[in-house]
Amino acid sequence: MRRSTLLVLLSGLLLPAGTAAAAPVTTPPPAVRDFGNGPERNEEAALIGETASLRSADAAAAPYHHDRTRGYPRKNQIPAPPENPADASIKLGLIPHHAIAAKLNALQALGDRVSAEVIGRSAGGRDLYFVTVTAPESAWEVREQERLRQQIEAGRKIPKNRYKVPIYVNGNIHGNEWEGTDAALKVIEELATSPQAAELLKRTRLYFNITANPDGRVLGQRQNGNGFDLNRDMITASQPEARAMRQIMIDRQPVAMLDLHGYVNGTLIEPTTPPHGANYEYDLFITNTYANGLGMEAAVNALGYTPDKDGVHPVQIPFRDSEEGWDDWPPIFTPQYAPFHGAVAAHTVEIPLRVNGSDYTNLPVEELRRRSRINTEVGAAAVRATYAHVLANRDKMIADQIEVFRRGAAGEPSKQVPLGIVPGFGPEDVYTTTYPRAYLIPPGSPAAARLVDHLIANDVRVERATRPFRGHPAGTYVVDMRQPKRGLANVMLEAGADISPRVDAMYDISGWSLGLLWGAGVSAVQDLRVPTEPVRAAAPTGTVPAGRGALALKVTDGRDARALNDLLARGVEVTWADGTAIVPPTAREAAREVAARYGARFARAATATGTRLAPVRIAAAAAADELYSLREMGFTVTPVSTALANAGFDWNTADVLYVSSGLSYTALNPAAKAALDAFLARGGVVTRGATGATFNTAAALLTVTPVAGRGDANGVVRMSSGEHGFVYSPRWFTGLGAEVKAEERYDAFVSGHWRPNPDGTGGPDAAKGQAAVVSGRDERGTRVVLFGTEPLFRNHPKGLFAQVARALYSTAR
Ligand SMILES: [Zn+2]
Numbered sequence: 122m123r124r125s126t127l128l129v130l131l132s133g134l135l136l137p138a139g140t141a142a143a144a145p146v147t148t149p150p151p152a153v154r155d156f157g158n159g160p161e162r163n164e165e166a167a168l169i170g171e172t173a174s175l176r177s178a179d180a181a182a183a184p185y186h187h188d189r190t191r192g193y194p195r196k197n198q199i200p201a202p203p204e205n206p207a208d209a210s211i212k213l214g215l216i217p218h219h220a221i222a223a224k225l226n227a228l229q230a231l232g233d234r235v236s237a238e239v240i241g242r243s244a245g246g247r248d249l250y251f252v253t254v255t256a257p258e259s260a261w262e263v264r265e266q267e268r269l270r271q272q273i274e275a276g277r278k279i280p281k282n283r284y285k286v287p288i289y290v291n292g293n294i295h296g297n298e299w300e301g302t303d304a305a306l307k308v309i310e311e312l313a314t315s316p317q318a319a320e321l322l323k324r325t326r327l328y329f330n331i332t333a334n335p336d337g338r339v340l341g342q343r344q345n346g347n348g349f350d351l352n353r354d355m356i357t358a359s360q361p362e363a364r365a366m367r368q369i370m371i372d373r374q375p376v377a378m379l380d381l382h383g384y385v386n387g388t389l390i391e392p393t394t395p396p397h398g399a400n401y402e403y404d405l406f407i408t409n410t411y412a413n414g415l416g417m418e419a420a421v422n423a424l425g426y427t428p429d430k431d432g433v434h435p436v437q438i439p440f441r442d443s444e445e446g447w448d449d450w451p452p453i454f455t456p457q458y459a460p461f462h463g464a465v466a467a468h469t470v471e472i473p474l475r476v477n478g479s480d481y482t483n484l485p486v487e488e489l490r491r492r493s494r495i496n497t498e499v500g501a502a503a504v505r506a507t508y509a510h511v512l513a514n515r516d517k518m519i520a521d522q523i524e525v526f527r528r529g530a531a532g533e534p535s536k537q538v539p540l541g542i543v544p545g546f547g548p549e550d551v552y553t554t555t556y557p558r559a560y561l562i563p564p565g566s567p568a569a570a571r572l573v574d575h576l577i578a579n580d581v582r583v584e585r586a587t588r589p590f591r592g593h594p595a596g597t598y599v600v601d602m603r604q605p606k607r608g609l610a611n612v613m614l615e616a617g618a619d620i621s622p623r624v625d626a627m628y629d630i631s632g633w634s635l636g637l638l639w640g641a642g643v644s645a646v647q648d649l650r651v652p653t654e655p656v657r658a659a660a661p662t663g664t665v666p667a668g669r670g671a672l673a674l675k676v677t678d679g680r681d682a683r684a685l686n687d688l689l690a691r692g693v694e695v696t697w698a699d700g701t702a703i704v705p706p707t708a709r710e711a712a713r714e715v716a717a718r719y720g721a722r723f724a725r726a727a728t729a730t731g732t733r734l735a736p737v738r739i740a741a742a743a744a745a746d747e748l749y750s751l752r753e754m755g756f757t758v759t760p761v762s763t764a765l766a767n768a769g770f771d772w773n774t775a776d777v778l779y780v781s782s783g784l785s786y787t788a789l790n791p792a793a794k795a796a797l798d799a800f801l802a803r804g805g806v807v808t809r810g811a812t813g814a815t816f817n818t819a820a821a822l823l824t825v826t827p828v829a830g831r832g833d834a835n836g837v838v839r840m841s842s843g844e845h846g847f848v849y850s851p852r853w854f855t856g857l858g859a860e861v862k863a864e865e866r867y868d869a870f871v872s873g874h875w876r877p878n879p880d881g882t883g884g885p886d887a888a889k890g891q892a893a894v895v896s897g898r899d900e901r902g903t904r905v906v907l908f909g910t911e912p913l914f915r916n917h918p919k920g921l922f923a924q925v926a927r928a929l930y931s932t933a934r
Contacts, residue, residue: 296337348745640920824858836873
């Protein structure tokens, strides 16, 4: 389900294990607020990650692309992985990951309708399976379909009855919400042979991402093998599974998509409550999404399950049935990302009966399997209802998809949706934005190159100015807002909005601006008169000046840290002072190599100054996303926790301790405390968040008083330096001792959701002017940096990673 573990825990409390079916609650739980992935997320996530095979974005293979030259069916033989008796699906009577390949091969053999492919690998190295169900097509017909798709994407009308409408079903994105996979396979099996499906398959292509998260499916966990929630990763795309889903949406351009989750009883079917994302063509989106939602509701309710007999409650639709708390504001979820690639009906569907968490452990196997059978039926009914709806409304849905792209290409202003466009659509549902004429990205930095490549990977068109204009150099990147996917470009690059005044409850993050958080210095312009050429990939940025002298590398980006860590790993004798590494003349060849590899920009330097820097080894009590980001920057990271410390952690493996999660100084046994104290006498400390601040106090490091902002507050903040930061459960520090320096102070809240607590404390006004990041040297000489911000959050705010890297280099000794 989309909601965090808090609600799962609550429903676990409401429905004691083993009694849920026998004693159904009479009122279905409303889609109430919870605290998303708030302060608790790290405690949970810290347990993963360390066993995951780390693949950095840099090392990721090129994305799989749709083969537009072969006909259907394709009859690919899908290779099966070794059998894994520990696959968590088995207990539920559901298909284990290792059995999917054979199942797909059997489905392909049933006739001429089913084609299966492997479209990538998970973080843990498992195959991602993609199925197309359609009537046979010649290679010529496949090319013709692609030609029509491109015409639609250009916002141009197409001849009637020629285009096979694409529908996309995503299964099991949360690994421990299994049945989407089984529902997909059930429907595919029906479609493979049913005579009634012939008409449908002549007019549509049905696409199934069988399990979007095979690692989680096998392990029985929400996240993938790297510890990431894939349904928070869509605009960051840090994970290979998210990149595979992104490519499906770009290449197949579905008019409708379903993401099958669990568990909300009664079945939850979107559309959502406010706030609504301001960059959608929401008039087109809400009409189609609500209509298909009602169709799914009818189909699910028609299955005949009852609260008394089955423990299954009637369907709930948040848009209709709840005030707020289940919104479509951030484009981090698949159904909130798909509309930017043309989906005019997109839904999270939460099947009803919980089988994960404590229920998985505690319920009898027979009860679990009963629930999973019902969940599979509910998921299949939602899929069938969707393809029936699309078949019946295909002309309108194609026309609406064309209209989405046409408005973008024409650069039309954000449309105010008429009240009552669907029943219940009121002023509280109206959200609009203002599109600039274009965004400009100054060329030459690794941050600019990363952002440009990211936009292109998202199918956003980027151009390059071929001459200087209005003070911008030739080569300046231009993102013209007259393009079919301007909604996606704008939702990524705009500052975002502070929606705190309009809603009290948000489901997850509310601010994410890549324009402000990815370090590329993006600006918006209202006038664009400059000749440009298209860009297929960002230009390389790495430079090393000619000459024979020493070199300076200012660490202003995570990629600079990566380059520096590479040099350190080669044994280069680097010194460090004030955020800059000095590389000796003897290492010029190595500098040229890392400049080319990571885009780092070296400058001429005077002779070496500062302290000698050795490779920085980090002991990290941190969440999975932070471990991932630290390793991505090339740091050597060894996870540590209270339990590992108490078990005799070897502190000789570490130069710096990073604490944000899972390490409590007061919970250490005397031997562990002594070992950690010995480390603190020689090593540095960097902390973040509540756990970090508590550690600072308990270990008597810096003299500060940590103050907590409201727990669910999150978004983009402007700092007193003029830089931007990201916060989630923000913290600040007062009562700074003489040894403590404020590195950054909060200035203003820019975008997201941050209200004060009911008693008036903890809001952005209280934070203004307060120290957000502090540094100092404690009595024993230990260098310490404390973050009240979230610079590594979900591998997203990439322009902030260097803050952590600099803190680590500065505290290591
Ligand atoms: Zn889910």
